[in-house]
Amino acid sequence: xxxxxxQLVVDGVPYGIKATPxxxxxxxxxxxxxxxxxHIFTWDSSLGxxxxxxxxxxxxxxxxxxxxxxxxxxxxxx
Numbered sequence: 001x002x003x004x005x006x007q008l009v010v011d012g013v014p015y016g017i018k019a020t021p022x023x024x025x026x027x028x029x030x031x032x033x034x035x036x037x038x039h040i041f042t043w044d045s046s047l048g049x050x051x052x053x054x055x056x057x058x059x060x061x062x063x064x065x066x067x068x069x070x071x072x073x074x075x076x077x078x
Contacts (some may be wrong), residue, residue, distance in 0.1 A: 001044050002017045002021075003018065003019070003020045003021075004017075004018070004020075004072075004075055005017065005019075006019075006071060008064070008067050008068065008071065010061070010064050010067045011063055012061050015034050015035070015064060015067075016034060017032060017033070017034045017068060017071070018033045018034070019031070019032045019033075019041060019068075019071075019072055020032075021058065021076075021077075022036070025052070027042060027043065028076065029041065029042045030050070030072055031044075032052070032068060032072075034064075034068075037056075037060075038054075039052040039054050039056075039057055039060060039067065040052060040053050040054050041053070041068065049066075049069045049070070049073065050068075050069040050072050050073055051065065051069060052065060067073075
């Protein structure tokens with residue numbers, strides 16, 4: 001899968017997202033950039049969805065995180 005660029009509107013706020021998949025061991029992870037920030041998303045079995053794992057992931061609003069995860073999952077299923 002190649003780099004994906006998409007727009008999301010969450011709570012009336014538009015976000016331009018760039019997501020680049022990469023392999024880490026046997027799993028696909030995503031380098032996600034928006035608003036000048038970069039986060040790494042990977043599968044979180046406790047949440048049952050993709051989620052950010054980097055130290056500053058707490059800065060992502062929950063609604064934005066969930067919308068990004070949902071879009072990435074729909075893209076990866078193809």
